[in-house]
Amino acid sequence: MEVEKGLEKWDQHLRPCCSSPSRPEWDSFVQGSLQVLVQSQLQEQELQIYQDKRVENLERTISKSQHLQKYGPLTGEDALWKQEKKKEKEKKMELKR
Numbered sequence: 001m002e003v004e005k006g007l008e009k010w011d012q013h014l015r016p017c018c019s020s021p022s023r024p025e026w027d028s029f030v031q032g033s034l035q036v037l038v039q040s041q042l043q044e045q046e047l048q049i050y051q052d053k054r055v056e057n058l059e060r061t062i063s064k065s066q067h068l069q070k071y072g073p074l075t076g077e078d079a080l081w082k083q084e085k086k087k088e089k090e091k092k093m094e095l096k097r
Helices: 002-017 024-067 075-097
Strands: none
Touching: 002 075
């Protein structure tokens, strides 16, 4: 925003000083500079949108993990212990049949 205002200020100040042959070059320079500024602003906005989506996805993933383990994250030891318990339970069920 500030750069655009500064560019417009210099354009208004220098345009009357330009001779007829150099005026189209000056206009082209100003127009190109404004276009580059707009493109960079669009890129920043797109980057912000992607970053927001990424943070949202990470938060969603974290919240899903929290629902799976209400007493904290699942460690490797806990996972092995749960697998062993599950196998023991399955064996007991097979023996009962």
